[in-house]
Amino acid sequence: MPTWGFEAVRGGATDAAPRILAVEHVSKVFGGVQALVDVDFDVLEGEVHCLAGENGCGKSTLIKIVSGVHAPEPGAVLRFAGERVEGLTPVTARRLGIQVIWQDLALFPEMTVAENIAFEANLGGRPRWVDYGAMRRTAAQVLERLGVTLPTGRPLRELGIAQRQVVAIARALVAEARLVFMDEPTASLTQAETRALFEVVHRLKADGIATVFVSHRLAEVLEIAERVTVLRDGRMVGVYPAAELTQNRLAELMTGEAHEAVVRAQDRSAGRVVLEVEGLARAGEYEDVSFSLHAGEILGITGLLGAGRTEVAATLFGLTSPDRGDIRLDGRELRLGSNRDAIRSGIAYVSEDRLSLGLVQPQSISRNIAITVLDRLLGLLGLLDPEKERRLVAGWVDRLKIRIGRPEDAVATLSGGNQQRVVLAKWLATEPRLLILDSPTVGVDIGARAGIFQIVRELAASGLAILMISDEIPELYHNADRILHMRAGRLIGEFQPGEAPIEAIEAAVHA
Amino acid sequence: MRAAFTRLLRGQGEILGLLVFFAVVLVFFGLTTPRFLAAGTFQSIAFQLPELGLLTLAMLLPILSGGLNLAITFTANIAGLAMAWVIQLGGGPEAGLMMVLLGTAAALAVGALAGGVMGVVVAFVGAHPILVSLAMMIFLRGLGEFLTRGGDISGFPPFIATIGHGTVFGIPLPLLILLVAALLWQVLLGRSRFGFSTYMAGSNLEATRYSGIDTRRVLVLVYVLSGVMSAVAGILMLTRFNSVRVGHGEAYLLITVLACFLGGVDPFGGFGRTAAVVLALVILQTIASGLNLMGAHQHLATALWGVFLIAVMVGRWVWQRWSWRAPG
Numbered sequence: 001m002p003t004w005g006f007e008a009v010r011g012g013a014t015d016a017a018p019r020i021l022a023v024e025h026v027s028k029v030f031g032g033v034q035a036l037v038d039v040d041f042d043v044l045e046g047e048v049h050c051l052a053g054e055n056g057c058g059k060s061t062l063i064k065i066v067s068g069v070h071a072p073e074p075g076a077v078l079r080f081a082g083e084r085v086e087g088l089t090p091v092t093a094r095r096l097g098i099q100v101i102w103q104d105l106a107l108f109p110e111m112t113v114a115e116n117i118a119f120e121a122n123l124g125g126r127p128r129w130v131d132y133g134a135m136r137r138t139a140a141q142v143l144e145r146l147g148v149t150l151p152t153g154r155p156l157r158e159l160g161i162a163q164r165q166v167v168a169i170a171r172a173l174v175a176e177a178r179l180v181f182m183d184e185p186t187a188s189l190t191q192a193e194t195r196a197l198f199e200v201v202h203r204l205k206a207d208g209i210a211t212v213f214v215s216h217r218l219a220e221v222l223e224i225a226e227r228v229t230v231l232r233d234g235r236m237v238g239v240y241p242a243a244e245l246t247q248n249r250l251a252e253l254m255t256g257e258a259h260e261a262v263v264r265a266q267d268r269s270a271g272r273v274v275l276e277v278e279g280l281a282r283a284g285e286y287e288d289v290s291f292s293l294h295a296g297e298i299l300g301i302t303g304l305l306g307a308g309r310t311e312v313a314a315t316l317f318g319l320t321s322p323d324r325g326d327i328r329l330d331g332r333e334l335r336l337g338s339n340r341d342a343i344r345s346g347i348a349y350v351s352e353d354r355l356s357l358g359l360v361q362p363q364s365i366s367r368n369i370a371i372t373v374l375d376r377l378l379g380l381l382g383l384l385d386p387e388k389e390r391r392l393v394a395g396w397v398d399r400l401k402i403r404i405g406r407p408e409d410a411v412a413t414l415s416g417g418n419q420q421r422v423v424l425a426k427w428l429a430t431e432p433r434l435l436i437l438d439s440p441t442v443g444v445d446i447g448a449r450a451g452i453f454q455i456v457r458e459l460a461a462s463g464l465a466i467l468m469i470s471d472e473i474p475e476l477y478h479n480a481d482r483i484l485h486m487r488a489g490r491l492i493g494e495f496q497p498g499e500a501p502i503e504a505i506e507a508a509v510h511a
Numbered sequence: 512m513r514a515a516f517t518r519l520l521r522g523q524g525e526i527l528g529l530l531v532f533f534a535v536v537l538v539f540f541g542l543t544t545p546r547f548l549a550a551g552t553f554q555s556i557a558f559q560l561p562e563l564g565l566l567t568l569a570m571l572l573p574i575l576s577g578g579l580n581l582a583i584t585f586t587a588n589i590a591g592l593a594m595a596w597v598i599q600l601g602g603g604p605e606a607g608l609m610m611v612l613l614g615t616a617a618a619l620a621v622g623a624l625a626g627g628v629m630g631v632v633v634a635f636v637g638a639h640p641i642l643v644s645l646a647m648m649i650f651l652r653g654l655g656e657f658l659t660r661g662g663d664i665s666g667f668p669p670f671i672a673t674i675g676h677g678t679v680f681g682i683p684l685p686l687l688i689l690l691v692a693a694l695l696w697q698v699l700l701g702r703s704r705f706g707f708s709t710y711m712a713g714s715n716l717e718a719t720r721y722s723g724i725d726t727r728r729v730l731v732l733v734y735v736l737s738g739v740m741s742a743v744a745g746i747l748m749l750t751r752f753n754s755v756r757v758g759h760g761e762a763y764l765l766i767t768v769l770a771c772f773l774g775g776v777d778p779f780g781g782f783g784r785t786a787a788v789v790l791a792l793v794i795l796q797t798i799a800s801g802l803n804l805m806g807a808h809q810h811l812a813t814a815l816w817g818v819f820l821i822a823v824m825v826g827r828w829v830w831q832r833w834s835w836r837a838p839g
Contacts, residue, residue: 191595343723351721360715360722362781371711371722383702424721508759 018178019068019100020210022078027073028061028234034071039236041229043179046208048201050215050242051224053254054445055415058234061179069095069102072480081178082140098176101168101185109157114139117157117170142170144382145207146200162193166214169200175326181212187219191305192510198224208290218247218446219474220331232256257448264457265497268297270482273331274465275434277316280325285311286489289325293434296454298456298466300480302473302509308489309469310352316467318342329434346350350420350428352439352469358423359411366393366407368422373429396425400455417448424455435459437468441475453479474508477502485509525775526663528830529790536794540801547804554683558676560646560796561685564750564761565744569737570767571788573698575640576733577713577780578633578640583767584760585651586625586738587745590618591755594746595664603666603712604766611671625651627739631732636681655757675750685747689789692743694828699736713780768822770795784835795819 002397023041028035030445036058043049047262051059064070066078068088080096107116124177139152148166156164165185172180186194201211201224212405217223221228222242230253237253242311245253271294280289286308294300301309313321318326318336327334329345334344339349359368370377370389377392379385393407404422411422420440427435437456441449457479460466470476476483477497487495495505515626540547566583571581595612601610625647630642677684700706708729711719720726731746749755776783802812 025665338725339721340723340725349721356715357718357721360711360718360781363712364582365709371707371719371724374707378704382706383698384704386702430723 005075018082019043019079020045020047021078023066023072024077025077026062026065026076027067028058028070029073030061034234036234039231039234041066041236043210043212044224045178045210046205046225047210047360048213048226049210050213050221050228051231052215052221052228052250053237054447056233057231057254059231060183061234062231063100063183066093067098067181069190070408079195080338083200089305091429097176098181099172099175099179099310100181101165102171103182103183103185105164105168107156107164107167107171110155110157112153113150113159113167114152116167117152118174120171120175127246128279133262138174139467141169145173146170146203148200160193160194162189163198163395166200169204173204177210181211181214183214184238185213186215186217187412194220194313201375218250218323218474222247222250229258230254236470244252250404251446255445258445261497263478268294268481271295271297274329275316275467276326276328276331277312278314278328280315280322280327281313282315282322286318286486289491291468291484291491293465295463295465296460298460298468298480298484300476300483301467301469301486302476302483303470303486304471304509307486309486310438311489312486313349313469315468316342316434316436317347343430343432346431347435347436348426348430348432349432350423350438350440352442354416354419354423354443360477364408365397365402365404365411365414365422366390368411369393369396369426372426376490389419396429398430400425402452415448416443417451420444420448420452424452424482430451433465435464435466437466437470439470440468441470441472449475473506474502477505512725518647518794525694525787526790529787529794533797536801540797540804544801546584547801552582552804555792556796556800557629557683558688558751560792561683561758562744562747563706563766564792565692565787566739566760566763567767567770567792568692568785569740569777571696571745571771571785572700572709572733572737573640573644574768574771574776574778575713575783576730577661577716577779578730578733579644579768580626580629580734580737580741581641581644581764582625582629582648583654583741583744584621584764585735586741586756587760588614588655588755588757589625589651589746589803590622590742591743592658592664592757593621594749595667597757598667598711599664605666608670609825615732615746618746619739622648622740622742622745624738625738626734626741627731629738632733633734634727634730640709644701649806652757653743657674659755659757661692661755661757663756667749668751671750672753675747675752686749688743693785693789700785701722705729705752707733710781713777713782715781722818743801766795766816769816773820773823 008272013385019042023471024040026039026041027037038057038063040292041062051062053059061070065076068090078088080098085096111119114132114136117139136152142153143150146166146169150163150166156167159167169180185197188274189197204211213221213224222245226240227239227247228242228250229239230250232254240253251289273292274295275293277292278290281287289312291299302313303309311320315322318339318341319334329334329347334345336345342349355361360371366389370392373392374384377384377388392406396402397407400421401427403418411419414422440452440456444452453475456468466482468476480497483495483497483505484491485495485505493508545554559676568586570580594617596616597614597767598606598610599615601607629640629643629647632638634639656808658766674684679687700709708724708726711722711727712722712729716726723763744760748759752759769790770782770792772778776788798816798819799812802815803809
């Protein structure tokens with residue numbers, strides 16, 4: 001493969017792989033806040049490295065420094081392939097072969113796959129016209145190297161998120177990457193898609209390209225990485241061989257707190273039945289779904305993405321109507337015309353998509369909590385009473401221990417964990433009898449997850465019936481009383497945490 | 512006391528900034544134009560402001576909801592036509608108060624209808640408000656020109672002119688109408704469930720719907736109220752000019768959009784306050800009157816509005832960068 005400029009470098013490697021990147025004493029201050037404090041970080045050639053840490057620990061800042069977006073404070077030393085690098089800019093970083101694939105991928109939805117992969121390589125060359133044939137050839141070559149087939153002539157928008165990820169990786173390869181950073185690449189992938197992505201990463205490794213993974217899915221980190229660098233509060237915690245870590249140990253290193261994993265499942269079937277679903281079906285989404293949920297019970301539903309879990313939740317929340325079947329809440333038959341009917345009946349739904357459906361991000365924390373209970377905030381002349389709103393919000397901020405600046409700040413300024421608490425507050429304010437949680441920890445740090453689950457368990461203990469949808473099986477295993485398994489729109493199994501080992505459930509779901 | 516004062520000031524930066532700016536405008540014209548600081552100037556501003564002001568209020572609601580209503584000026588014309596038609600049926604110049612009131616009701620109903628149709632299409636079909644209101648604008652203009660054959664409709668009872676030209680305790684009646692309308696908007700947007708929902712829907716329609724707000728109802732109401740406010744402007748125009756002509760006030764359309772943005776309204780919806788928009792209007796009209804007194808050509812004044820608005824946007828950008836860099 002003569003087009004790959006780093007072959008020669010790799011040829012010179014000795015038995016211990018040389019370091020492709022080594023940075024020492026990296027610090028960064030933003031407006032008086034120390035984002036990074038004297039961090040050392042190195043990646044070997046062809047290594048799969050993982051950068052782990054909670055949101056705000058400095059991972060992104062470190063990547064931005066290494067890719068030339070931010071300049072480090074004086075005193076930092078950057079070496080790339082053994083050469084000292086000064087005054088790195090995004091352009092020089094790319095020229096060296098450092099590529100970053102950000103979570104948003106920065107692709108062009110309306111352009112074809114081939115154009116997305118190869119357009120950069122075709123810019124700036126002479127003659128100054130676009131050679132579509134060459135683009136397609138380049139794209140096809142790179143995809144073949146990755147062992148992937150994609151419709152190169154189709155517009156990117158027709159591709160799923162997993163395939164777009166591959167397009168972004170292919171683009172990095174065309175740019176002759178030697179070190180690729182991937183920011184939360186698996187966040188929106190199913191396990192099967194994650195597998196396929198790992199396959200691609202192994203191909204990169206075989207080509208001598210180093211990959212740095214940023215992820216907070218611990219199981220994945222430990223599976224793919226050879227070494228793990230852990231950051232906490234802008235400081236280096238340490239570098240560990242992945243083989244010597246466990247998920248619990250890694251979580252401890254990232255949060256600085258010990259995490260216990262216990263099974264809390266109990267038999268709640270003696271409790272009053274709150275929700276009864278019988279023979280529920282909706283064409284193309286789910287079929288013959290029946291289950292019951294008791295007061296004080298946390299019922300988990302798991303399954304792969306697209307198994308129909310969220311679709312069932314949408315129907316229970318009145319957003320879609322079922323073709324067949326019955327829904328009974330507290331023994332009463334429900335006919336839901338809209339989600340307003342569902343809310344009035346005592347059903348609350350925490351959407352998996354907090355950014356675009358769960359919260360009105362640009363608006364204030366206060367308004368986001370008040371929105372579900374406006375009719376209880378009325379005062380004189382039927383107008384909204386700001387004092388009632390203030391009291392409502394202060395009450396929930398206190399009860400759920402939401403860490404906020406001021407109630408009028410935009411909800412978007414909060415961390416994922418605190419945003420999720422605001423979502424819980426807005427729904428608990430409606431005093432629901434059934435709470436549906438759809439992937440409640442997406443985008444929430446490990447440390448903050450424990451806090452969310454503690455709230456959820458306390459709610460269940462107070463008698464609320466909770467339906468929790470998640471593809472993070474360990475979360476369900478340690479918090480739910482029962483777990484239902486859904487596949488291709490049908491419920492195909494039920495597990496009791498503690499009775500069935502977690503491995504058995506994972507094997508069944510991913511079979 | 513002090514805490515209460517800081518709370519009052521918090522979030523009022525936009526209004527404070529506009530007030531400072533207003534003072535600068537007043538001082539500038541006061542120093543350069545001898546006749547500027549006379550009662551006559553403010554009298555003329557007070558009579559010219561309300562038409563533009565009412566139309567701007569009509570534009571404000573749709574913008575806050577994340578849309579736009581390009582049909583406001585022609586809605587005003589058609590509403591005026593409806594009123595004129597009722598008055599002429601009732602005897603033209605000899606028509607009594609009853610017929611004028613009936614005509615007013617007809618004008619408001621026509622405004623509500625025009626707005627309602629747009630609202631239903633925007634809310635239920637999901638079509639873009641720019642396209643929907645553009646279509647409505649073309650329809651209303653065509654309809655109006657067809658009905659009037661492009662001419663003026665006049666011949667109203669003389670007492671109608673008192674609405675357009677009269678004063679109460681020295682305050683021009685049109686200005687009072689604008690103040691009442693602005694106050695209504697202030698309360699509606701700041702303190703009603705509808706206003707709350709309009710802001711939320713303007714920022715994120717789907718998330719608002721998921722929260723249990725009937726967003727379709729909110730959108731329909733937004734455009735109905737916008738149409739009604741346009742009709743009020745149309746009635747005022749009729750009383751001021753003692754005639755109705757389709758196309759009158761057409762030039763105001765884009766000025767209303769700019770007045771909203773000058774008043775700090777987010778072009779993408781979700782944020783903006785009535786008081787700041789009204790203040791921005793007063794500033795725009797003062798500049799126009801000042802330039803007029805200086806002897807500047809009217810068209811030059813319009814051109815300077817454009818320059819001024821661009822300057823405001825650049826100024827805001829500088830201000831934001833500055834406050835972003837400031838620690839804390």
